[in-house]
Amino acid sequence: MDLQEKLEILADSAKYDASCASSGSSRGGQGTGAAHQSGVCHSWTADGRCVSLLKILMTNECVYDCAYCVNRRTNDSPKAILTPDEIAGLTFEFYKRNYIEGLFLSSGIIVSPDRTMELMLEAVRKLRKTFHFNGYVHLKVIPGADQALIDQAGLWADRVSVNIELPSDKSLRLLAPGKTKDTVLRPMNRLAQQIAAHKDERRSIKTSPAYAPAGQSTQLIIGATPETDREIIKLSEALYGKMALKRVYYSAFVPVMKDSRLPALREPPLLREHRLYQADWLLRFYGFTADELLDEAHPQLDLAFDPKTIWALNNLDKFPLEVNKAPYEEILRVPGIGVTSAKRILRARRAGPLKLEDLKKLGVVMKRAVYFVTAGGKYGGLKKESGDAIKLKLLEHKNPNGQLNLFGGEQAAKEGAEAAATGQL
Numbered sequence: 001m002d003l004q005e006k007l008e009i010l011a012d013s014a015k016y017d018a019s020c021a022s023s024g025s026s027r028g029g030q031g032t033g034a035a036h037q038s039g040v041c042h043s044w045t046a047d048g049r050c051v052s053l054l055k056i057l058m059t060n061e062c063v064y065d066c067a068y069c070v071n072r073r074t075n076d077s078p079k080a081i082l083t084p085d086e087i088a089g090l091t092f093e094f095y096k097r098n099y100i101e102g103l104f105l106s107s108g109i110i111v112s113p114d115r116t117m118e119l120m121l122e123a124v125r126k127l128r129k130t131f132h133f134n135g136y137v138h139l140k141v142i143p144g145a146d147q148a149l150i151d152q153a154g155l156w157a158d159r160v161s162v163n164i165e166l167p168s169d170k171s172l173r174l175l176a177p178g179k180t181k182d183t184v185l186r187p188m189n190r191l192a193q194q195i196a197a198h199k200d201e202r203r204s205i206k207t208s209p210a211y212a213p214a215g216q217s218t219q220l221i222i223g224a225t226p227e228t229d230r231e232i233i234k235l236s237e238a239l240y241g242k243m244a245l246k247r248v249y250y251s252a253f254v255p256v257m258k259d260s261r262l263p264a265l266r267e268p269p270l271l272r273e274h275r276l277y278q279a280d281w282l283l284r285f286y287g288f289t290a291d292e293l294l295d296e297a298h299p300q301l302d303l304a305f306d307p308k309t310i311w312a313l314n315n316l317d318k319f320p321l322e323v324n325k326a327p328y329e330e331i332l333r334v335p336g337i338g339v340t341s342a343k344r345i346l347r348a349r350r351a352g353p354l355k356l357e358d359l360k361k362l363g364v365v366m367k368r369a370v371y372f373v374t375a376g377g378k379y380g381g382l383k384k385e386s387g388d389a390i391k392l393k394l395l396e397h398k399n400p401n402g403q404l405n406l407f408g409g410e411q412a413a414k415e416g417a418e419a420a421a422t423g424q425l
């Protein structure tokens, strides 16, 4: 098998890993340039730059048999393996040709977690030492690998990640019998300790080596097992708090394998994945706790509305807020006002009182915020506000003709595009 064939197999096998979010597309036709079906993804460096990465597996062979995975031992698909020299050489060649700026390297498990980790580390070490490559590297850490190997990962890579995949030990035992909660959480914990220790050391000794400067992340598969959104978001909250994770990625379960242990889904639950990303955003940037967003009686995120709107509708006694007086933390909780517009409101009101008409110019999405704010005592929402009446109005804006599709790829994409354009949740 030549290198090109190996690369096609291994780049294709890597595409289900969401912790490196975007892959290429196929546009067909002839002309200059090629949008490969997979193989290039984008990520953010520690200083916030977006970089394109060669996204590959070292091998798609695996001694484990996770029910949901195309690379599982019992799936009879074409297998390939790259040597450390091939990985380092390919990455450097692609970098020189300006195709990519870095590497995202993951792998199935060959022989044992230790052997797999040794080979991956060797590839990255060669890239750094032999090719003097100083670009971005995201390295997957293999659950169950020896601590000494885990410790090396952060010395060579900018970002490290251990995929939890399934949100509970019970689900891991059911669908990923080779893994346990302990084999996944132990390396995460160790990486968190090492990142913190190296950061401390660099404060006093500037020349000490950087250790995973872009931090660590993980990925959770959504919808393959029965955990509720509340359980998932509480797990993420704990990971951000206890392990100082930079990101938790949520990956809607893609039913690519037939297995009686898997749920019979027609399509990946993309709208649910989107809502989890929104809830996660609220934890990280808006000061919400998991318990504020979901409780025992309401353990699932609403698919029709984003979690911030649902929180506001459940807490109407806290609204409307007077934008000329309310503190930043409360303004941030208004649907339609994001971090940027909340800061703009605070700056603008120092110059003089704000009117409702001013808010749109500050980036506020008034079709949502109007029910939750006053400006100079003026209110532009409904005369007698009730949660249900506001919901109806918001639904009219959101979806004037259609019904909600519960899998919701289009809905998620539409909301994602709107949030990207306005920056407001």
Ligand code: SF4
Residues within 6 Å of the ligand: 062, 063, 064, 065, 066, 069, 070, 071, 072, 073, 107, 108, 109, 176
């Ligand atoms: S260990 Fe990873 S590569 Fe192997 S079957 Fe499980 S999910 Fe797939």
